[in-house]
Amino acid sequence: xxxxxxxxxxxxxxxxxxxxxxxxxxxxxxxxxxxxxxxxxxxxxxxxxxxxxxxxxxxxxxxxxxxxxxxxxxxxxxxxxxxxxxxxxxxxxxxxxxxxxxxxxxxxxxxxxxxxxxxxxxxxxxxxxxxxxxxxxxxxxxxxxxxxxxxxxxxxxxxxxxxxxxxxxxxxxxxxxxxxxxxxxxxxxxxx
Numbered sequence: 001x002x003x004x005x006x007x008x009x010x011x012x013x014x015x016x017x018x019x020x021x022x023x024x025x026x027x028x029x030x031x032x033x034x035x036x037x038x039x040x041x042x043x044x045x046x047x048x049x050x051x052x053x054x055x056x057x058x059x060x061x062x063x064x065x066x067x068x069x070x071x072x073x074x075x076x077x078x079x080x081x082x083x084x085x086x087x088x089x090x091x092x093x094x095x096x097x098x099x100x101x102x103x104x105x106x107x108x109x110x111x112x113x114x115x116x117x118x119x120x121x122x123x124x125x126x127x128x129x130x131x132x133x134x135x136x137x138x139x140x141x142x143x144x145x146x147x148x149x150x151x152x153x154x155x156x157x158x159x160x161x162x163x164x165x166x167x168x169x170x171x172x173x174x175x176x177x178x179x180x181x182x183x184x185x186x187x188x189x190x191x192x
Contacts, residue, residue, distance in 0.1 A: 003063070003101045004042060005129045010059040011044075012130065017052055018044040019121050020133045021109050021142070023154070028124045029136045029165045037158065041094070041102040045134065047114040048107050050083035056105055057083075060095040065103075068094045111145040112138055136169045 001009070011018060020028070022043035030036045046052060057078050060067055067074040069091050075082055086093060087107055095103045109117060112134075121132045134142075140162055143151040155162065 001127050001129065003097055004103065005127055005131075007059065007063055007065070007095070007101075007103065008131050009129045010063060011056060014055050014059050016046075016056045016059060017049075017114075017118065018046050018056065018105075018132065019114075019117050020131060021045045021106075021117070021139055025133045026136060026139050026162075026165070028122075028131070028133045029169060031165075031168060035161050035165055037154070041104050043104045043106055045109050045114060045117060046105055046107055047118070048087045050080050050087060053083040053087060053105075054078070054080065057093075060103075063097075065095040065097055065101070068096065109134070109138075110142045112142055136165055140166065 019025075020042065023037040023039035024042040027036050027039070044056075046056060057067055057074070061078075067078075069075075069086070074086075074093060085091075090107045093105045095101075095105065107114075117134050117138055118132075120135045120138060122135060124131045124133055140155070143155060
């Protein structure tokens, strides 16, 4: 299990709500290496909830990850007041191991609120770790709405691959909250 999977496992165990977004999220939909997108970090979308934010920070610290905000160590004490400030400024917090793992915690996904993305998420299983990922259509639409040069370049450069991935995603059966629910047969009362 790699460091990112251990982080996801710890976040989930600690009850942290998050969804993988951005190019790292889009890569979970890839069916081949041809459809993988190059990215230098992983983006986790969090709800604007101080307790959830604190739990995410504690999970990172428990794994020995350094927390940075604008390339500087995140302030201390890492308490509710700091979490509220980070949320109110929509500040990006990066967790890093300094050896290649960079995870950005964000409260912003252009055009989407957390609850909508959370309700529509898909859950991917990697090495027995369940990873909640935003819908591919939501990731692509968010990049389109952001309108940044790098996002427009990405969308134009990979239009064919994105289109193929989107078709594949549309063919998948609908899932509640990203998980398939098994229908139970109706219970019958025993006859007397």
